[in-house]
Amino acid sequence: MPDFAPVIGLEVHVQLNTATKMFCACPNRFGDPPNTNVCPVCLGLPGALPVPNAAAIEAAVKAALYLNCSVSSFSKFDRKNYFYPDLPKAYQISQYDLPIGTRGSLEIEVSGTTRRIGITRIHLEEDAGKLVHAPGASLVDLNRAGTPLLEIVSAPEIFSPEEAYAYLSSLRLLMLYLGISNCNMEEGSLRCDANISLRPAGSSTLGTKVEIKNLNSFKGVQKALAFEIKRQSSLLATGTPIVQETRLYDAATDKTLSMRSKEEAHDYRYFPDPDLVPMTFSPEYLARLRDNLPETPQHRAQRFVSAFGLSQYDATVLTSDPALASYFEDTIAAGASPKLAANWIANNLLSALHQTSTSIGACKIRPPQLAALINLVETGTLSSTSAKTVVFPAVFEKGIDPNAVVAEMGLAQVSDTTQIDQWVVDAIRANPDVLDSLRKGKVKAVAKLVGSVMQMSRGKANAALVSQRIAAILKDMHGIEISG
Amino acid sequence: MITPETVAYLARLARIELNETDLARFVPPLQEILAYVAKLNELDTSQVEPTAHVLPLTNVSRSDDPLPSLSNAAALQSAPCTDEGCFLVPPVIE
Numbered sequence: 001m002p003d004f005a006p007v008i009g010l011e012v013h014v015q016l017n018t019a020t021k022m023f024c025a026c027p028n029r030f031g032d033p034p035n036t037n038v039c040p041v042c043l044g045l046p047g048a049l050p051v052p053n054a055a056a057i058e059a060a061v062k063a064a065l066y067l068n069c070s071v072s073s074f075s076k077f078d079r080k081n082y083f084y085p086d087l088p089k090a091y092q093i094s095q096y097d098l099p100i101g102t103r104g105s106l107e108i109e110v111s112g113t114t115r116r117i118g119i120t121r122i123h124l125e126e127d128a129g130k131l132v133h134a135p136g137a138s139l140v141d142l143n144r145a146g147t148p149l150l151e152i153v154s155a156p157e158i159f160s161p162e163e164a165y166a167y168l169s170s171l172r173l174l175m176l177y178l179g180i181s182n183c184n185m186e187e188g189s190l191r192c193d194a195n196i197s198l199r200p201a202g203s204s205t206l207g208t209k210v211e212i213k214n215l216n217s218f219k220g221v222q223k224a225l226a227f228e229i230k231r232q233s234s235l236l237a238t239g240t241p242i243v244q245e246t247r248l249y250d251a252a253t254d255k256t257l258s259m260r261s262k263e264e265a266h267d268y269r270y271f272p273d274p275d276l277v278p279m280t281f282s283p284e285y286l287a288r289l290r291d292n293l294p295e296t297p298q299h300r301a302q303r304f305v306s307a308f309g310l311s312q313y314d315a316t317v318l319t320s321d322p323a324l325a326s327y328f329e330d331t332i333a334a335g336a337s338p339k340l341a342a343n344w345i346a347n348n349l350l351s352a353l354h355q356t357s358t359s360i361g362a363c364k365i366r367p368p369q370l371a372a373l374i375n376l377v378e379t380g381t382l383s384s385t386s387a388k389t390v391v392f393p394a395v396f397e398k399g400i401d402p403n404a405v406v407a408e409m410g411l412a413q414v415s416d417t418t419q420i421d422q423w424v425v426d427a428i429r430a431n432p433d434v435l436d437s438l439r440k441g442k443v444k445a446v447a448k449l450v451g452s453v454m455q456m457s458r459g460k461a462n463a464a465l466v467s468q469r470i471a472a473i474l475k476d477m478h479g480i481e482i483s484g
Numbered sequence: 485m486i487t488p489e490t491v492a493y494l495a496r497l498a499r500i501e502l503n504e505t506d507l508a509r510f511v512p513p514l515q516e517i518l519a520y521v522a523k524l525n526e527l528d529t530s531q532v533e534p535t536a537h538v539l540p541l542t543n544v545s546r547s548d549d550p551l552p553s554l555s556n557a558a559a560l561q562s563a564p565c566t567d568e569g570c571f572l573v574p575p576v577i578e
């Protein structure tokens with residue numbers, strides 16, 4: 001079978017998390033009872049006048065700048081005309097020939113290799129309503145109609161399902177860093193369609209393009225593309241031409257299926273929306289937005305490595321969510337050592353959050369409490385074991401002060417050398433056989449002394465200090481040198 | 485150039501039903517409209533900026549502050565068919 005290389009383009013729709021809709025003052029909120037966040041504008045009632053949301057425009061310009069796009073000084077809204085029951089005006093307000101941003105790019109990393117993927121355009125539009133299919137009828141909920149939507153179109157420069165996955169992850173992370181969308185695929189605030197064509201390996205002519213819809217997760221995108229590559233390869237291998245069509249991905253069977261709908265050539269008859277006047281962006285306005293863009297995830301990770309001495313791996317984990325990265329920085333600001341904080345967050349905290357399906361924002365243990373816990377261990381007040389198995393779970397569950405847990409449960413380690421020396425002397429006196437064993441070179445006999453001290457201290461003696469003092473006392477009082 | 489096929493295509497885009505007689509009947513008036521607008525082609529517009537809007541206005545927007553929406557009952561009051569707080573339409577098959 002000859003080798004075919006895929007060429008993939010992704011079209012991503014990102015719902016903006018503004019307080020109100022794109023062209024009216026209805027709340028932009030998910031999950032309310034149907035048709036309760038609607039008004040004459042988003043219902044498409046005759047005579048209603050749309051007025052653009054300044055915050056949505058600003059978010060779109062910021063996104064374009066963050067994705068390295070050129071933002072032209074002049075942009076406008078156009079009407080895209082088509083009939084569908086979820087589109088009350090029978091046109092969608094979108095942007096046609098003068099989008100907010102063009103020619104941007106995005107950095108992706110796949111198995112250690114970094115590549116830049118081009119972004120063809122990024123424009124602002126309004127979302128449609130939602131259809132619920134019932135037997136014999138369809139129900140229309142227009143709460144979503146008019147939600148500000150950013151359409152981000154990649155160049156056909158993605159060459160594998162893995163790269164598609166990396167592109168989506170990277171794009172999502174940038175949107176989260178900008179804070180302009182919740183990027184929640186389950187709630188539909190981030191949606192993706194894919195285009196894929198195959199060509200003989202090494203050829204530069206593009207093959208016939210197939211569009212895939214109904215992609216509900218990043219893994220789904222990756223799997224649907226992998227399926228299409230197999231399907232199209234075997235067709236091409238037998239000389240069967242690929243049909244230009246739209247296919248739906250079915251996650252249950254992990255297959256794509258041809259859409260049943262009659263393939264009617266789209267003719268959207270775009271024209272400038274006379275209800276909306278053009279937007280202009282001054283160089284000063286663009287410079288101000290550019291200067292206030294957040295640090296990129298890559299820069300933040302790099303800074304965590306250089307400023308805090310974290311491993312590249314820990315830095316990547318901690319910057320994989322802007323809220324997590326801020327949590328880490330707040331923990332350090334509250335006085336924790338960066339490396340210990342990174343360890344606690346990347347391991348204990350993340351697994352606890354994962355196990356309880358809690359978001360970092362809803363996490364009850366706040367950075368000052370985690371910092372206090374880390375310091376209790378670092379100063380030897382609390383053993384690392386007690387910290388992990390008793391104090392952390394309690395603080396995680398109740399959001400209480402770790403010092404209070406330690407005091408209440410009597411977990412404070414004894415690090416007072418006078419007290420520890422006393423226990424060591426008592427332990428040696430109570431176990432005379434240990435000295436004989438040690439003199440015969442049986443170093444392991446020390447364990448008996450440690451155990452005895454731990455028993456006398458009811459587990460609260462600082463273990464590291466106990467070993468240290470046993471060695472010192474054996475040497476000073478009995479002339480026995482033990483190493484290790 | 486308007487033909488009965490063009491009329492049929494436009495009718496389909498506009499979701500209106502036209503019979504054979506109508507298709508033929510609409511050809512001359514549509515042709516006349518096109519010819520009228522085609523007068524613009526006589527102008528040299530090579531040095532003219534495309535017009536995005538007829539009003540000399542830009543950047544009309546509003547702040548992102550919510551206002552009360554309509555009640556569900558008010559939103560649905562003109563709908564011929566409703567169910568479960570929604571507009572009810574003939575089944576849409578995807």
Ligand SMILES: [Zn+2]
Pocket residue numbers: 021024025026037038039040041042043146
């Ligand atoms: Zn509204």
